[in-house]
Amino acid sequence: TMIPPKYRQLTVSRPIYSEDLFKEEYEKVQRHHKTMLDHLKAYFSCSKQKAKSVALTLLPIASWLPAYRFKEWIVQDMISGVSTGLVSVLQGLGFALLASVPAGYGLYAAFYPILIYFFFGTSKHISVGPFPVLSLMVGAVVNNLVPTSINATDVTLNERRVTVASSVTFLVGIFQLGLGILQVGFIVIYLSQTLVSGFTCAAAVNVLISQLKFILGISIDSPSGPLSNIWYFLFQDIFTQLHKTNIADLVTSIIIMIVVFVVKELNDRYKAKLPVPIPIEVIMTIIACGVSYACDFENIYNVDVVGTVVEGYQAPVAPDFEVLKNSVMDAFSMAIVGFAIAFSVAKVYSIKHDYVIDGNQELIAFGLSNMFCGSFKGFAASTSLSRSAVQESTGGKTQLAGLISALMSMIVILWIGFLLYPLQKSVLASLIVINLKGMLMQLREVPYLYRKDKPDCVVWIVSFIASVLLGLDIGLAVALGIELITVLFRTQYPRCEVLANIEGTEIYKDKKDYACVFEQEGVKIFRCPSPIFFANIDFFREKLTAVGFNPLRILRKRNKALRKLKKLLKKGELQVTSRGLVLANAVVLSESEDDLNPEELDKPVNCKDFPVEINWNDDLPANIQVPRIYLHSIVLDFSSVSFLDISALKGLKLLSHIEIQFYSPGYIIEKLEQCSFFDNEIKSSIFFLTIHDAMLHIQETHPQTTRVCWRSKVCKSKP
Numbered sequence: 001t002m003i004p005p006k007y008r009q010l011t012v013s014r015p016i017y018s019e020d021l022f023k024e025e026y027e028k029v030q031r032h033h034k035t036m037l038d039h040l041k042a043y044f045s046c047s048k049q050k051a052k053s054v055a056l057t058l059l060p061i062a063s064w065l066p067a068y069r070f071k072e073w074i075v076q077d078m079i080s081g082v083s084t085g086l087v088s089v090l091q092g093l094g095f096a097l098l099a100s101v102p103a104g105y106g107l108y109a110a111f112y113p114i115l116i117y118f119f120f121g122t123s124k125h126i127s128v129g130p131f132p133v134l135s136l137m138v139g140a141v142v143n144n145l146v147p148t149s150i151n152a153t154d155v156t157l158n159e160r161r162v163t164v165a166s167s168v169t170f171l172v173g174i175f176q177l178g179l180g181i182l183q184v185g186f187i188v189i190y191l192s193q194t195l196v197s198g199f200t201c202a203a204a205v206n207v208l209i210s211q212l213k214f215i216l217g218i219s220i221d222s223p224s225g226p227l228s229n230i231w232y233f234l235f236q237d238i239f240t241q242l243h244k245t246n247i248a249d250l251v252t253s254i255i256i257m258i259v260v261f262v263v264k265e266l267n268d269r270y271k272a273k274l275p276v277p278i279p280i281e282v283i284m285t286i287i288a289c290g291v292s293y294a295c296d297f298e299n300i301y302n303v304d305v306v307g308t309v310v311e312g313y314q315a316p317v318a319p320d321f322e323v324l325k326n327s328v329m330d331a332f333s334m335a336i337v338g339f340a341i342a343f344s345v346a347k348v349y350s351i352k353h354d355y356v357i358d359g360n361q362e363l364i365a366f367g368l369s370n371m372f373c374g375s376f377k378g379f380a381a382s383t384s385l386s387r388s389a390v391q392e393s394t395g396g397k398t399q400l401a402g403l404i405s406a407l408m409s410m411i412v413i414l415w416i417g418f419l420l421y422p423l424q425k426s427v428l429a430s431l432i433v434i435n436l437k438g439m440l441m442q443l444r445e446v447p448y449l450y451r452k453d454k455p456d457c458v459v460w461i462v463s464f465i466a467s468v469l470l471g472l473d474i475g476l477a478v479a480l481g482i483e484l485i486t487v488l489f490r491t492q493y494p495r496c497e498v499l500a501n502i503e504g505t506e507i508y509k510d511k512k513d514y515a516c517v518f519e520q521e522g523v524k525i526f527r528c529p530s531p532i533f534f535a536n537i538d539f540f541r542e543k544l545t546a547v548g549f550n551p552l553r554i555l556r557k558r559n560k561a562l563r564k565l566k567k568l569l570k571k572g573e574l575q576v577t578s579r580g581l582v583l584a585n586a587v588v589l590s591e592s593e594d595d596l597n598p599e600e601l602d603k604p605v606n607c608k609d610f611p612v613e614i615n616w617n618d619d620l621p622a623n624i625q626v627p628r629i630y631l632h633s634i635v636l637d638f639s640s641v642s643f644l645d646i647s648a649l650k651g652l653k654l655l656s657h658i659e660i661q662f663y664s665p666g667y668i669i670e671k672l673e674q675c676s677f678f679d680n681e682i683k684s685s686i687f688f689l690t691i692h693d694a695m696l697h698i699q700e701t702h703p704q705t706t707r708v709c710w711r712s713k714v715c716k717s718k719p
Contacts, residue, residue, distance in 0.1 A: 016696045019669050019687040057361060061119045064398060073397040079276065080396030081404025084127050086282045087387050088405050089412050091130055091435075093306065093420070094428035098135035098210060099379045100142040101165050102158050103420075103428065104309035106130060107413050108378035113369035114406040118399045120365035122357045123346035125396060127387035127405065128369065132432065133203040134338050134380045136210060137472050141168050141330045145323060162377050167319035168327050168334070169381075170374030175335035177367025185359025191340045194449065194456045195479050197442045198463030200341070202475060204439035205468050207432065212238055214429035215253040217246025217303060248301035249426035256284055256430040264434070276394050281431050285423065293422040304425045309417035316375040333473045338370075338382035339363055345383050349392055386435050455486040494530035496543040499637065499691070506692040508637075522632040523698055525691060529640035534647035541651060549629050552654065556601040557626045558616060564624055566610070574621060576611045583621045604681065632702055635694045638668055649675050653682065 015021065034042075056063050088110045096106030110129045117128040146160045179187065213220050218241045263280035271277065297303045324331075343362055350357045366382070373381055391401055412420075449457035462482045467475025497510040500517035508525060511517045524547035532540055544551060565581070568574035575582050607614055614620075617628045644652075649672070669687050678684050688694040 016693050016700075017689045018685050018693070018697070019689065020685050022689055057358065058364070059119060060122050060358075060361065061399075064124070068398065068400070074400075076395035077397055077401040078404055080391050080394040080401040082408065083276055083279065083394045084387055084391040084396070084401060085405035085408025086279055087390055088127065088129050089409055090281050090285055090428070090431060091384060091387065092409065093423075094432045095130035095132055095135040096379070097214060097425060097428060098132055098139050098207060098432070099130075099165050100139040101162050101379065102310070103306045103425070104413075104417065105162055105165070105377060105379065107309070107409050107417070108376055109373060109381055111406050111409040111413065112373040112376050112378050113366075113381035114399075114402045116369040116372045117365050118403050120361070120368055121399060122361050122365070123342075123350065124355065124398050125349040125353065125388060125392045126342060126346045126383040127391045127402060128342075128366075128383055129381050129387065130379070131338065131341060131382040131384050132207050132436070133200060133341065133472065134334055134382050136203060136207055137330065137334050137337070138165050138168055138379045139210070140471060140473070141165075141327050145326060163317075163320050164323050164327075165379040166317065166374045166377045167323035168331055168374075169370050169379050170319040171324050171327060171331035172334045172338065172380050173367045173370030173372075173374060175332050175367070176339060176363050176370060179335070179339075180360050180363030180365075180367055183360050185339075185343075185361075185363050187336070188340050188343050188359060190480065190483070191336070192456075192459065192483060193344070194445075194459050195463050195483050196340060196344060197445055198460035199337070199467050199472070199476060199479055200439050201442040202464045202467030203472055204436040206472065207436055208440075211429040211433055214304070214425045215249065215433070216242070217249030217426060218242075218244050219304075246301065246303060246426075248297055248303050249424060252288065252303075252424055253426045253430040256288065256427055257434050260284060260431065260434045261437075264437075271393065277390065285427060285431070288427045289420065289423045292424055297424060298422060306420050306423045306425060306428070309420050310413070311417055312414060314377055317377065319374065330473050333476050334380055335367075337472075337476060338380060339366055342366060342383040345385060345388055349388070385438060455490065459483050459486055488535065491530050491533075492536040493539060494528060494536070496529075496540075497527045498547060499525040499527055499635075501695070506690075508691050520695065520698065522630065522702065523635065523695070524631055524633075525635040525637060525695075527637035527640065531643045532641055532648040532651075533643070533645040537648050537651040540648075544634075547631065547634060549627060549631070554627050554629065555605065555654065558605045559601045559603070561616075561620060561624045561626045562605060562607065562610070562614070564622065565614075565620070568622060569611075580612065580618075581621050633698050635691055635698075637691055639691075641668060644668055644671055646675065649677055653677065 015025075017025075089107065092106035092108075092110035093103045094106070095109070096103045099106070099109075113128045121128070142161050142164045145164050146157065148157070179185070216238075218238075220238070220241060260280050263278055267274065267277040267280075292298070292303070292305065298305050339362065343357075343359055346357050346362065370380055373379070391405070396402075446457060446460060449460055459479065459482055463475065463479035466478035469475075470478065498512075499508040500511035500514075500519045501508055502514060503516050503518055509517065511519065526544060526547055528540055528543070530536065541550075541552060565574065568583075569576075573584050575584050616626055617630070620626060669684065672678065673684070688697065
């Protein structure tokens with residue numbers, strides 16, 4: 001039978017190990033730590049094995065396609081591809097409205113990126129193509145560079161908008177490709193899940209606001225620039241033109257949203273019983289298209305329809321360099337956001353299905369996809385959460401499902417696009433809005449974050465508010481800045497603790513948290529659970545006052561006092577007797593008599609040339625006041641300190657000048673040795689393997705001290 005945990009015993013008998021003694025007894029393996037030059041040599045070296053590895057990394061299809069289980073997977077990939085393709089076509093048309101380009105060009109964004117990602121991507125389950133957040137960011141650039149107020153025909157205006165959207169997309173691809181080549185895929189770690197959640201929720205609000213004009217059927221400019229959403233939504237356009245609402249568009253939108261919402265909820269509830277989700281968006285689009293055509297909504301009710309969809313494929317075009325010059329920061333923001341969203345979704349599915357994705361290769365894949373898409377008049381692509389969910393839930397095994405979904409877009413582009421002519425734009429807007437549910441529901445995270453982690457809650461709220469009010473590009477920059485500030489605050493102001501021994505164990509915990517803890521008289525154990533560096537060394541010193549004194553103040557006071565005593569001896573006003581120091585005359589020195597150089601105050605107290613040993617805890621002659629210290633040892637727990645910089649080393653050296661012994665367990669001793677921290681005054685012997693080793697050593701060197709129970713009134717003695 002298994003022994004209950006409370007009766008299991010751990011008994012260890014070993015010497016008290018300092019770092020020096022441990023090194024003497026156990027030989028340490030000398031490892032070669034690679035330098036930057038070593039890493040560069042390894043990166044640029046060439047061999048047959050490395051060439052093969054690089055080729056397989058850059059072209060992942062060469063790894064998974066030969067291992068494709070055709071008989072087992074082809075049917076599932078085909079079903080998944082068709083299901084995803086139907087959704088992709090509709091989202092391409094709808095997201096083109098967000099990008100402020102004619103709806104047909106959304107089909108290019110649903111087709112071209114998949115062709116490239118099929119060869120270069122490492123995720124097996126994400127559906128590559130338009131994403132509402134990116135489409136909206138593209139639309140913001142388009143509306144800024146080509147406003148509807150300029151003098152131009154509809155055809156010319158649309159052509160210019162398509163040029164801007166495709167040029168920005170090409171630049172997004174260049175940034176992503178460059179970041180991938182430079183192997184900086186790790187940058188996505190600086191976009192925390194909290195930040196991304198707040199940002200995408202704000203983007204959903206922006207998308208919702210931008211689609212109101214289509215749902216209401218009114219003709220107004222799209223918002224562009226900081227605070228444009230508030231002005232646009234509350235004052236300038238929407239409210240002032242509500243009386244012009246197109247009833248046909250509004251009624252159609254309401255019906256579409258209600259039906260799609262209900263069926264989607266049924267899909268979620270009965271997804272285990274349904275072989276494939278009911279393609280309600282496709283069904284409602286076909287019905288709406290048929291009703292609009294049969295009832296001639298365009299002419300009778302003056303609704304805005306998709307109109308002529310581009311037929312066939314167009315020749316590639318070079319990007320407009322004037323657009324590239326004016327959209328650098330926007331494109332960089334889109335590159336980061338697009339990759340962050342795609343990588344986070346891909347990571348979820350890679351964990352679920354147990355395979356590895358490569359962040360740097362994903363950057364390369366999306367970079368090439370967007371460059372290719374931009375060259376053929378598409379707009380920026382990432383991945384859509386809803387499409388990826390369809391592709392994975394319908395049994396997709398590889399990106400062959402994505403390729404089949406691209407074929408669905410090709411069929412529409414080449415053969416049946418003309419059937420979409422009578423489709424109301426309000427239908428597409430309604431489908432976009434109803435698909436924002438998942439992103440808008442992220443608002444529910446705020447109460448949870450407030451209860452569990454308030455700094456993360458601040459990041460979410462700031463990310464959300466800044467992105468709604470200032471726009472997605474500026475909002476992202478503000479959110480990233482706030483997140484970095486919270487990281488700095490967490491490291492600059494860590495939760496420091498004074499530890500005490502748990503009765504009958506070698507375990508040391510924060511003495512405020514436990515009822516029965518023991519402290520040794522004259523000893524304090526201090527823990528700082530963060531790196532110690534230039535930004536928090538002053539905070540570290542301040543927190544050390546929790547052990548009962550201010551080290552820097554005491555050092556300066558002692559140097560001043562020593563200077564005064566030496567002056568009294570020199571003048572003959574102070575005599576050395578068998579009873580110690582005695583004043584010959586009743587003299588009291590004032591502070592003004594102390595002419596010690598301020599730079600000398602922070603140096604070690606040097607009593608070597610003083611005729612007697614000074615006990616700083618005794619009364620000093622001439623009314624000289626020095627704070628008394630009733631500690632003889634401080635244990636600094638460095639087990640949670642990951643690194644020290646030069647400022648921290650200087651600060652720690654300053655602490656050693658007050659003749660208090662420091663016993664500091666930790667693995668940073670190599671860093672201290674490299675920086676010549678140890679000298680005649682500070683020995684490496686003050687470092688121990690554990691806190692308990694240090695405490696046992698102190699008990700041996702100070703046998704007169706006793707252990708005291710810090711909370712004796714509430715401590716229950718053990719039998």
